[in-house]
Amino acid sequence: MRAPKILGIAIGFGLLFAWMESLFLQYGLSARLAARGYAGESPVVLFLAVHCLAYLVMGFLSMKSFFDRYREAVPFAGCMFMLSLPALLFVSAFAPSPPAAALALAGMLLAAAGAAMLFGRWGVLLSTLIPDDVAVVYGLSPLAATFFIRFFTAWDVSFLLFAAPLLSLALLWGAGGVGAEETEQLSPLPDFPIWRLAVFLFCFYAANGFLISLIPILFPMEFARADQVTDWIRALSSLGVAFIFRFYPRADLRNFYRGAFPFIAAALFFLTFSPYRTPARFFLEGGLSFLDLYAWLLLIYFASRTGLRRGAVINFGIFIIVFAGTVAHYHLLFRGAALLPGQSGLASFALLGIFLLLLMLSLWDGRELPLQMGSAARREREEEGFAGGDDGGDMGDADPEVKEKEEEMGRRMKLMEFNLTRQETEIALLLLKGAKDLNICSLLYISQNTLKYHLRNIYRKTGSSNRRELKNILD
Structure with missing residues (x-):
């Protein structure tokens, strides 16, 4: 199931990249605005300014809890804003000169904000992938964008203004990115x-x-x-x-x-x-x-x-x-x-x-x-663990979290005997906790081949051949 999702995300990004790149180059939006009587600030500067500010506004809104109820509506609103550009350009073609320029300019500014809203949701969905998949999306998106630009330019680039928002929204919906959860449960990095x-x-x-x-x-x-x-x-x-x-x-x-x-x-x-x-x-x-x-x-x-x-x-x-x-x-x-x-x-x-x-x-x-956990956070956890052990209470009645911290400290001390690197130590600890390969890649943000490389070194240095033997050696 990973391959269709990765391909869909890459195509979705590629459509948005193609839409933005072709807007002023192949489609000639600046010339179309000038033909409708617009003679103000550079359209490219205005487009980038609104597009940039839209990300800033969405960032502040995403920090507010009340915005959660509107999260699923953001990509739909972004798609509608992007579609307003060809719609208002069409209407402005039949309007007199001053209103025509205002309509065309309004369509461009709405489209700039809409592209940011849709692109931001794609970014949130991308952040849920493991690093291997992020790299694949990064590699395929420019290829998809180049293909779409050449395809629609050879046919009619105007269709890209309609197709890119609609197809991108459909792919986002299919990949589950419309209502993707934004609250992260992993430990923060204070270091x-x-x-x-x-x-x-x-x-x-x-x-x-x-x-x-x-x-x-x-x-x-x-x-x-x-x-x-x-x-x-x-x-x-x-x-x-x-x-x-x-x-x-x-x-x-x-x-x-x-x-x-x-x-x-x-x-x-x-x-x-x-x-x-x-x-x-x-x-x-x-x-x-x-x-x-x-x-x-x-x-x-x-x-x-x-x-x-x-x-x-x-x-x-x-x-x-x-x-x-x-x-x-x-x-x-x-x-x-x-x-x-x-x-x-x-x-x-x-x-x-x-x-x-x-x-x-x-x-x-x-x-x-600080991959996975910062040293300050680890020191804080260790101090809490020592404090819990010095209270004079029965260890059987100790907080399970404190016991887990002490167990991790003991495993770290044993792993030091095998001369493991810092990365290998973190991987070994996650293995002992029962973490799967994809979870380890996500936590440490490494590729699967990098994980396999470190696993070979861990097994070689500890004299084990699998996770069960490694656990028996350290426990």
């Missing part, structure tokens, strides 16, 4: 403040958007259909990175981001010292895809472990991502100024962006991530 995640997301997506906006200028393609080649390069980069996370036996949140270092360093080398720009383009896309998947895995991991409502963290995180990416594109306003004299100035800006990205990565230490 790692959420603001560090927010700073990381903003810095990365600001650098990411900055570099992506320069790619068409730094890597121009003279031949026809260059935009399609660009889309496929990005889609295949995402798929390749997802494949690496899914099958690399040691991939987890503490080390996966390091895979971006060689790609970005190679892009920097070719961009600086080589006359050939094409290899730099491929390496840069690969490095950014590594970090993009890592950032999404981080966001989903913290959304389920902050003690807050899952939907609030997801919407706040997407708000930071969209806001950072939007701010990063404003450097294009300086094109043609004396500060950026032509192509060389843009190349210098690109090098600066890559250096800032490398600096941000060097300051980020994934080893500090």
Whole structure:
């Protein structure tokens, strides 16, 4: 049952990505607004501003208990708002000039808010998956988006404005994401403040958007259909990175981001010292895809472990991502100024962006991530356990939770004799508690291949061959 759900989520995200990407490029919404008499602020800026603020509003609303009764209505309202764009554009075609511009602009702004509402619900559903499945969705969504854009462009891109919201809502309903529970039951992570995640997301997506906006200028393609080649390069980069996370036996949140270092360093080398720009383009896309998947895995991991409502963290995180990416594109306003004299100035800006990205990565230490339980929480539990044992009461009458903590402490001390790593120790403790493989992957946020790799090491170091023998050795 996992495969149809994963495929449905990937297609749902792909439809929304295709809708947003084709709105101003293939469909030409800016030109259609101008034809109806609109001459105000840039439609792209207004669309992104409303889209960004909608995530912020949904994040605050998701934190309120009264909003639970309206949770199932959010994706339906989002779909209706998105459908209002083609409807109001059609009506505005028969209206006089001033009302026509107002109707078309209202449709665009409603659609921007609706896309955020629907995308946020998809994000909540995505956060319920294990990391393996999240990586698969990440790899397939850009491929689906590229396919839908090419398909509807060859036919009639106007149909995408109707099909994307309706099909995405239907897939969300079928996958059980319309009323997905937002309250997370896992233990919070007191050792790692959420603001560090927010700073990381903003810095990365600001650098990411900055570099992506320069790619068409730094890597121009003279031949026809260059935009399609660009889309496929990005889609295949995402798929390749997802494949690496899914099958690399040691991939987890503490080390996966390091895979971006060689790609970005190679892009920097070719961009600086080589006359050939094409290899730099491929390496840069690969490095950014590594970090993009890592950032999404981080966001989903913290959304389920902050003690807050899952939907609030997801919407706040997407708000930071969209806001950072939007701010990063404003450097294009300086094109043609004396500060950026032509192509060389843009190349210098690109090098600066890559250096800032490398600096941000060097300051980020994934080893500090408290996977499963923070050390402060563990110390607090241990102190409570000792306090419970010093009260002089009969151990048989002790709190079962205190006895469980003391039993875990004893197992940890025994596991130290086998020279297990920190990750292997956490996995061994979960095995002894009877946790299944998928539960362990979800708790520690590792792939199934990574779990198998650690299990082999645990059995080898402890001299056991299965969970029962491991339990007999430690008990």
